[in-house]
Amino acid sequence: MTNAEKIALLEETWELDEGTLNEETVLVDVEEYDSMAKLSLIVLCDDEFGKKLDGDTIKGFVTVKDILDFMG
């Protein structure tokens, strides 16, 4: 999956308009990136990428790129 496709998947999961996110987007600036969004991210990483995402790793995510790198 390309990074563009991964970003589109994040936008869809978090119910954001297409084009809201890019690799440099700082997560703390995204209003919708709340506790519920983080749970959805855990599920997304498991379902789509087979990756287990824990609380400490999530806390370490600063930008969208950090998430994309984790997805692999």
Place this chain on the structure above:
Amino acid sequence: MAWFKTSGVSIKGMAAAVPAQKLDAAMLTERFDENTIEKFIRSTGIASCRQTREGQTASDLGFAAAVRMLDAQGIDRSEIGVLIFVSTSPDYRKPATACVLQMRLGLPMDCACMDINHGCAGFLYGHQTMQALLQGSDRRFGLLILGETTSKVIDKAERNSMMFGDAGAAVLYERGGDEPGVTVLKADGRRYRSLIVPAGGFRDMRPAEEYFVTDDGERHWKYNLFMDGMEIFNFSLSDVLDTIRAYLAETGTGAGDYDLFACHQANNYIIQRLTHKLGLPPEKVPICLDRFGNTSSVSIPLVLCDRYGGSGETGMRRILASGFGIGLAWGVTSFFVDPARILPVSETDEGYDEGVIR
């Protein structure tokens, strides 16, 4: 994995009671905007819950359920040899609330009484303990009463103040026959801080600082329930899921062998994920948290009473049950029950006022 096995102790009755006082999501509009409320309902699946009034305790709810159940079946209370009260909301620090319930229910002095201080895994711990005790007893019946009043330790200003509802239940066990009991009980104290009321116990009775601060900079009052949502979410979908899968594998059973999966009613998202991952058809996983919230250990008997009570269905149903949460602790078990012996959920506004020492 470690296994608890019993024989000849089966469930012969079930009842549940909730407080008459109802809290609707709509009532929260005074404190939160509609968007926040709508998001809460969508993410948790909880639209309303019940909360005890001042002077009404978890044991009052359990008592109400027990009386209805015992009366409905015409049980001779002198034949009850074990009473277990499962709750993290006892009437007193001491004595055990089970002793007070014994008096209120008119149970004999030959009835062994004890409390089990467990929350969401409480039905599993209570169930196994009851089966083990009753199997070694010469009495006919055992009474498992469960109750929780989490509303009393929740910060009402917090968005998730509606997540937890109050409820009580009673389950009747009878010794006889050869029905096997197979239960797994687990715990992981390394994560004890993920769900905790930090102060008021003997570790920190009257803290100098009444608030503690988490990594995200949020302040939490030490006398209220603190929950690390992400930790619990991950726990539910890894440890708990793995244990349920191992239970099915070891017992040689699958989704098709059970009529219903009574899952602890934590939140809709967790239940949906477990249902999906276990390959269960959704119609076998009933939900009652939309109207009652997360009722801790009571949620398993509550969802069974909600689903089967007054349904008119008869004939043995095979139930798979799993509870998980505070401790952290969790468990899995299975049992047979006849819906005809399960009462519908009732309401009560009663409280044992004489219990207040003046």
